[in-house]
Amino acid sequence: MLTITKCPTCGSDKIKKIRRKWTGTARGQTYSVPRLEFYECPSCGEKVYDREAMRKIEAHSPALVKARTS
Ligand SMILES: [Zn+2]
Numbered sequence: 533m534l535t536i537t538k539c540p541t542c543g544s545d546k547i548k549k550i551r552r553k554w555t556g557t558a559r560g561q562t563y564s565v566p567r568l569e570f571y572e573c574p575s576c577g578e579k580v581y582d583r584e585a586m587r588k589i590e591a592h593s594p595a596l597v598k599a600r601t602s
Pocket residue numbers: 539540541542543544573574575576577578
């Protein structure tokens with residue numbers, strides 16, 4: 533299991549796992565993932581996603597959704 537205790541960008545140990553709605557963009561389209569769990573650093577704003585988070589983001593991406601409905 534992936535556990536992050538230090539921010540890979542600034543080295544802060546304040547980075548912590550949070551769970552909230554995540555919003556991102558892909559190919560100019562905005563999409564969101566409800567209740568996504570990921571790490572966020574309060575010092576520099578860096579976000580780190582574990583494998584499960586990546587999987588959820590991919591599942592919600594416009595490219596995939598479009599492929600599913602067309
Ligand atoms: Zn940081």
